[in-house]
Amino acid sequence: MMSREDSPPRREVFALFGGIYSNAPALRAAIGDALQQNATRFYCLGDLGAFGPHPDRVFPLLHEYNIETVQGNYDDSIGNGLNDCQCGYTDPRDNHFAQISYDYTLSKTSEPNRRWMRDLPKEIRFECAGLRFLLCHGSPRRTNEFLWESTTSTAFLDRLADDYEADVILATHTGLHWQRELSDGRLFVNVGVLGRPANDGQCCVWYTLLTIEWDHDTAPQLTVKFRPVHYDHERLAAEMRSEGLPDEFVQTILTGWWTTCMEVLPAKERLRGKF
Amino acid sequence: MCAMTSDTPHVTLDSLDVLWFQVAGTICNLTCQHCFISCSPTNKTFGFLSLETVESALLESVAHGVKEYYFTGGEPFLNPALVPMLERTLEFGPVTVLTNGTVLKDEWLRRLRAASETSKYSLEFRVSIDGPDAERNDPIRGERTFDRALQGIRKLCEFGFLPIITMTQTWDDSENEAVLSQFRQVLRGVGNERPRLKILPRIRIGAEAERTNGYDEFERITSEMMDGFDQSQLLCSYSRVVTDRGVAVCPILLDSPDALLGATLEEAAEEFPLAHGACYTCYQFGSICTNPSTKRQEHG
Numbered sequence: 057m058m059s060r061e062d063s064p065p066r067r068e069v070f071a072l073f074g075g076i077y078s079n080a081p082a083l084r085a086a087i088g089d090a091l092q093q094n095a096t097r098f099y100c101l102g103d104l105g106a107f108g109p110h111p112d113r114v115f116p117l118l119h120e121y122n123i124e125t126v127q128g129n130y131d132d133s134i135g136n137g138l139n140d141c142q143c144g145y146t147d148p149r150d151n152h153f154a155q156i157s158y159d160y161t162l163s164k165t166s167e168p169n170r171r172w173m174r175d176l177p178k179e180i181r182f183e184c185a186g187l188r189f190l191l192c193h194g195s196p197r198r199t200n201e202f203l204w205e206s207t208t209s210t211a212f213l214d215r216l217a218d219d220y221e222a223d224v225i226l227a228t229h230t231g232l233h234w235q236r237e238l239s240d241g242r243l244f245v246n247v248g249v250l251g252r253p254a255n256d257g258q259c260c261v262w263y264t265l266l267t268i269e270w271d272h273d274t275a276p277q278l279t280v281k282f283r284p285v286h287y288d289h290e291r292l293a294a295e296m297r298s299e300g301l302p303d304e305f306v307q308t309i310l311t312g313w314w315t316t317c318m319e320v321l322p323a324k325e326r327l328r329g330k331f
Numbered sequence: 332m333c334a335m336t337s338d339t340p341h342v343t344l345d346s347l348d349v350l351w352f353q354v355a356g357t358i359c360n361l362t363c364q365h366c367f368i369s370c371s372p373t374n375k376t377f378g379f380l381s382l383e384t385v386e387s388a389l390l391e392s393v394a395h396g397v398k399e400y401y402f403t404g405g406e407p408f409l410n411p412a413l414v415p416m417l418e419r420t421l422e423f424g425p426v427t428v429l430t431n432g433t434v435l436k437d438e439w440l441r442r443l444r445a446a447s448e449t450s451k452y453s454l455e456f457r458v459s460i461d462g463p464d465a466e467r468n469d470p471i472r473g474e475r476t477f478d479r480a481l482q483g484i485r486k487l488c489e490f491g492f493l494p495i496i497t498m499t500q501t502w503d504d505s506e507n508e509a510v511l512s513q514f515r516q517v518l519r520g521v522g523n524e525r526p527r528l529k530i531l532p533r534i535r536i537g538a539e540a541e542r543t544n545g546y547d548e549f550e551r552i553t554s555e556m557m558d559g560f561d562q563s564q565l566l567c568s569y570s571r572v573v574t575d576r577g578v579a580v581c582p583i584l585l586d587s588p589d590a591l592l593g594a595t596l597e598e599a600a601e602e603f604p605l606a607h608g609a610c611y612t613c614y615q616f617g618s619i620c621t622n623p624s625t626k627r628q629e630h631g
Contacts, residue, residue, distance in 0.1 A: 206453035209424030215396025322453040322624040
């Protein structure tokens with residue numbers, strides 16, 4: 057029998073998908089890429105619908121690959137038939153486009169899929185290599201809280217890690233991927249989104265691969281890789297057009313620049329974009 | 332006016348997310364007719380903060396896990412230590428400065444541009460103008476203030492900032508869309524290609540109570556109103572203000588005798604009674620003082 061000292065190093069690779077926004081082709085491409093990268097576990101952090109066409113096409117992929125999914129604010133809204141997406145915009149233009157997207161998604165999501173979203177958990181917790189992982193949508197304390205890189209202090213993230221007893225917090229919701237090392241080797245990662253580009257003029261979308269390596273006598277090593285996903289975005293754009301979705305949304309897919317829902321962007325993130 | 336009754340609800344400080352600095356006290360180069368703490372060149376009810384006071388509060392704020400920092404007055408740029416304060420605060424977290432935009436100097440903005448580029452955090456400027464033309468703005472904020480504030484916005488844009496323009500609504504709701512549209516056009520004219528606009532409600536205390544009218548007695552929050560209400564919408568549940576006279580509950584109620592809660596953040600963590608007319612406005616509009624990027628959403 058092998059002694060503890062002889063046990064081989066262990067390794068897990070988590071594929072973490074943020075907001076899908078009905079972009080099923082990007083989700084399919086991301087799953088393919090993660091499999092090639094030897095991902096061992098798959099997670100989705102919520103917001104399955106919005107923005108894109110044919111929301112029901114996302115669900116079979118989540119089921120086929122056993123992707124454990126957190127409930128996003130959009131999933132809560134669509135699942136429970138609420139009036140809006142709970143993003144809380146006040147700019148009339150942002151609200152106009154958000155409502156078009158919401159009404160379309162609500163009308164096109166089947167009842168079984170709505171029921172499934174309604175029952176999704178607000179968070180997923182587990183331990184791996186002795187580290188406590190917490191997967192949520194916006195923040196551990198609020199599904200629709202925006203944690204932007206430039207408006208979230210490290211002291212605040214440390215407090216969340218303390219209060220919610222987590223070593224690694226994984227979130228999405230803002231649409232932009234970023235990470236921050238916290239005190240005592242803890243980590244916060246915004247895993248990005250597959251639903252639309254990262255407002256950087258590129259047509260790819262992003263997900264996160266988190267690798268954990270450990271053995272009996274060293275502390276676990278965490279490696280975060282933000283992975284660009286290239287997919288047939290022109291085909292997605294054509295489908296959005298044929299579904300009558302706004303040209304503003306289509307342009308984002310084709311150009312990589314956000315055109316709507318800009319009100320909530322802080323200065324630094326807004327300045328990096330074109331609009 | 333404070334009107335505490337046995338039915339007055341109290342709000343606990345759930346988490347200190349936002350820390351304000353009353354950096355210029357009540358001292359301002361302008362005397363706006365609607366100012367809820369009646370700031371003016373001669374109102375010294377609250378004075379300037381020192382760099383040492385800001386530094387000490389920043390260090391204390393880390394243990395509380397403060398998420399972001401706001402600087403207000405009066406006019407913050409009248410405080411000669413403001414630029415070093417902002418530079419230092421950007422090492423701790425995101426910073427927003429509320430200014431009337433009329434006293435900005437190139438030298439300060441050059442330094443702040445550099446500090447902003449070095450920091451991982453955003454430096455936001457919020458410029459107050461009360462309408463898209465001098466006809467609406469100047470009677471409230473003073474002669475020529477519209478033109479001077481617009482020049483301030485031009486300067487901020489030239490230095491690569493994207494100011495948020497805040498306007499206190501002194502017009503009918505039905506005019507909002509027209510006002511915003513006219514404002515966007517005016518701002519593009521001074522080089523602000525991506526206007527960010529925020530409409531604020533009037534707070535009917537201080538100078539504004541004399542300009543129009545104050546709060547009626549019935550405009551108070553009752554326990555019944557708080558039933559089922561998400562108290563995290565109220566600034567006092569997640570914020571405090573550092574002043575030269577101690578830590579206060581919120582930047583709106585400074586003139587109220589019960590607003591000062593203690594000498595330190597720790598001491599100022601006590602619950603606060605929602606006994607003021609201004610609390611009623613905060614209840615109605617929610618998170619009026621914070622930026623759209625961190626506006627607290629209901630539900631969720």
